Amino acid sequence: MSVLPQTVLPQTVTDLRRTRRSRRVRAGVVPVVLLVVAAVLALLTLCFGSVQLSLDQVLASLLHLRDHAAVDFIVRDLSGPQVKAAVCVGLALGAAGTIFQQLLRNPLASPDFVGISAGASVAAVAGIAVPALAGVSLPVLAFGGGLLTAIAMYVLAWRDGITGYRFVLIGIGTAAFCTGVTGYLLTRTSLTEARAALHWLTGSIGQAGDAENNALLIALVVLAPLVPLLQRMLRAVELGDDTARGLGVRIEATRLALIATGVLLTSLATAVAGPIAFVALVAGPVADRLLGSARGGIVAAGAVGAIVCLIADYVAMNLLPVEVPTGVVTGAVGAPYLLWLIATTNRRGMGG
Numbered sequence: 001m002s003v004l005p006q007t008v009l010p011q012t013v014t015d016l017r018r019t020r021r022s023r024r025v026r027a028g029v030v031p032v033v034l035l036v037v038a039a040v041l042a043l044l045t046l047c048f049g050s051v052q053l054s055l056d057q058v059l060a061s062l063l064h065l066r067d068h069a070a071v072d073f074i075v076r077d078l079s080g081p082q083v084k085a086a087v088c089v090g091l092a093l094g095a096a097g098t099i100f101q102q103l104l105r106n107p108l109a110s111p112d113f114v115g116i117s118a119g120a121s122v123a124a125v126a127g128i129a130v131p132a133l134a135g136v137s138l139p140v141l142a143f144g145g146g147l148l149t150a151i152a153m154y155v156l157a158w159r160d161g162i163t164g165y166r167f168v169l170i171g172i173g174t175a176a177f178c179t180g181v182t183g184y185l186l187t188r189t190s191l192t193e194a195r196a197a198l199h200w201l202t203g204s205i206g207q208a209g210d211a212e213n214n215a216l217l218i219a220l221v222v223l224a225p226l227v228p229l230l231q232r233m234l235r236a237v238e239l240g241d242d243t244a245r246g247l248g249v250r251i252e253a254t255r256l257a258l259i260a261t262g263v264l265l266t267s268l269a270t271a272v273a274g275p276i277a278f279v280a281l282v283a284g285p286v287a288d289r290l291l292g293s294a295r296g297g298i299v300a301a302g303a304v305g306a307i308v309c310l311i312a313d314y315v316a317m318n319l320l321p322v323e324v325p326t327g328v329v330t331g332a333v334g335a336p337y338l339l340w341l342i343a344t345t346n347r348r349g350m351g352g
Contacts, residue, residue: 026292030287031303034299034303034307035303037307038087041310042087046079046080049079049317050079050317053074053075081206081213082205085205085273086309087309088216089216089272089276090309091303092266092268092269093276094305094308095262095298096111096280097111097281097305098297099230099234099261103237108281111262111280112280112281114172115172115175118174118275119148120143120145120149121178121274122178124145124200125186129193139209139272143268150263153174156170182201202327203276203327205272208273212272213272215271216271223261227298230298231296231297276326277327278334279305279330279334283308312329316329
């Protein structure tokens with residue numbers, strides 16, 4: 001009978017500690033770097049917008065270091081709200097996307113495909129097509145529609161608990177139903193109203209007012225201290241229901257809290273910018289590639305979402321021959337990524 005060398009066990013423990021230390025460092029460094037990149041992109045967007053400004057002018061205006069009427073108008077009133085909306089929408093969609101993907105254990109399970117964005121779209125188009133709703137703000141309707149759709153999906157998917165597979169199937173069916181209702185409503189509107197509805201449905205940052213933008217910002221600020229708790233809840237759910245219950249986790253309450261957080265973020269983001277496609281889908285997987293073994297970071301995914309929204313909005317506003325909605329750019333980039341993701345997911349046997 002052979003005996004293992006005494007140095008094997010200490011070496012294994014040392015390697016394990018080194019791996020854990022590396023994972024912790026990466027989990028802390030990558031989100032910070034991504035947030036810094038998002039902040040730099042936001043400043044560059046303000047500098048190189050429709051009117052070019054120096055970094056000194058932008059910082060002086062943002063920090064109220066000196067008064068310059070023309071610069072202050074561009075930075076604070078014209079470009080500033082647009083950039084703030086892009087950052088907030090990206091953070092919300094990126095965080096919501098990775099929450100759904102980890103919770104439902106499916107890389108395709110983003111708010112774009114599980115019906116939440118579609119429910120918000122139905123409510124917003126109803127505000128344009130139905131005369132009785134004409135006086136209600138579209139962002140308010142979108143927020144209410146997203147929440148009601150999520151509640152309906154949760155009730156339909158409940159069978160002594162919620163499983164990711166059933167919730168995804170219910171969500172896909174709900175999204176198809178909502179898309180059909182949206183198409184019907186568009187046929188009942190005038191040409192002018194249909195054009196306005198299609199512009200909103202494509203997704204465009206900067207079309208909401210200060211109230212909606214501030215509501216999203218406040219929600220992000222309130223949820224920020226809860227990110228470590230949400231991260232632990234996701235880790236517990238990933239262990240599986242039986243293991244989590246064995247560790248004393250209230251699995252259904254945890255799952256409901258995570259779904260509610262994702263729905264809240266998605267509904268508020270959709271209320272601000274419309275259903276911008278693919279941001280929630282791509283943010284989580286891109287962040288996971290950067291995080292390596294420390295995958296699944298909510299902050300990292302949110303930062304990637306902010307970067308994607310900033311770049312897409314800048315391209316849509318400044319680099320194309322004509323100005324287009326932000327969703328056109330994210331759709332053009334996201335559709336090929338979706339095809340690649342479906343192909344690789346099926347090849348690895350992770351699709352179900």
